[in-house]
Amino acid sequence: MANLKLEVVTPTGKVVEVETASVTAPGVRGELGIMPDHRPALIQLGGGAIKYDGGEVLVRGGVAEVRPDGLLVLADKAVLPGQLERGEAEALLKASLDGLESREYLNDVRIMDLNNDRAFAEAALRTAGH
């Protein structure tokens, strides 16, 4: 079967470019599995891990443009597992939870960003070394 081409692009450059049989992506409404010959789609991603054959990459949120032969992920931040220190991930998780729980008025954009931060930090903690 034909493979998918997965590209993850961030503001600071390309993080991942691989050929893979399938991709699992963290959509905002749950995990999405993408196989070759998928219908063209534009998918909003939340924070979490994009999994592909032989690896994964953590994103803080983004948009995936799906074509039949592959997908292009525009992530505002993407790191490979273990790239983010445990301490950093913990700090980020705490900051996002504090932000969400604060009684301050939050606008929609802030809430979305904080939620993405939280999911991203959780994924980083899961994959971080001890």
Next chain:
Amino acid sequence: MPSLKDIRKRIVSVKNTQKITKAMKLVSAAKLRRAQDAMIELRPYAAKHRELLSSLVSQLTTDGATAPHPLLAQRETIKRVAVLAVSSDRGMCGGFNSGVQKLVAAYSESRLAEGVEEVQVFTVGRRINLFVQKAAAKGLFDHAHNFGEIIALAKEDDDLRAVSAQLIDGFLEGTFDEVVVIFNVFKNAIAQIPTVRPLLPVAADVDEAEAGGDDAASADLIYEPDQQSLLGYIVPRYVEVQVRQVVLESIAGEHAARMNAMNSATDNASEMIRSLTLQANRARQAAITTELTEIISGVEALN
């Protein structure tokens, strides 16, 4: 007339200065290359965002309807304006910073004359921060917040994000009705032009031809969860990308400006060394002539 010794001393000191300016020029050239690389890295991400933004906006905008996202909405009366002023941290780069300073002052003055009630200035970079603090003390405008040094900011991804987040917050909460950026556009290595660029509300320049041609393809697209939420994600990211672009451009411009300034400083030093050497030779000749005259007249006296 300075003595020969004084002139020689000056030549040595000018030569030392020239060494420094030459080294600074080389350093700036290397840094410029790196800054330009960073700008190039951002390009595909930025281009894709612009494309998605205009395609989503053109699909969601129906004639006469309100803007599909609050960050796109043009306010009817502009009472308060925020300015994000971007400069370098260090000097020695010619008119790079003074250009931005003048433009910030001129811009806020013209807006206030137009009937805007308040201009708030946010600063990035040490130079503009110092200037704005002084100007704010005189009551020209408000110094809302300093985001710190530009180099440190560009290194930390999250700090850069905080800049756009704060501007978005202020805009959504109505602290200001419009946001512009004033910075040096990096036109090329020789020209950096201080420019005012609107940031918020986001101007989604929907290219009609492009949007129309894409209709068949976009109608077929699956949107997950839906176009509205996707737009809700893309618009703030787009603002972020623009802020990032501005910061990167300003850094590249700073290095280019410094490279040029140091280049002409090195040239000037060469010119100065040349004229000082001429002076030194003249002084030396004069000294020899005087000495000879003295000896000859001494001999003459003995006879």
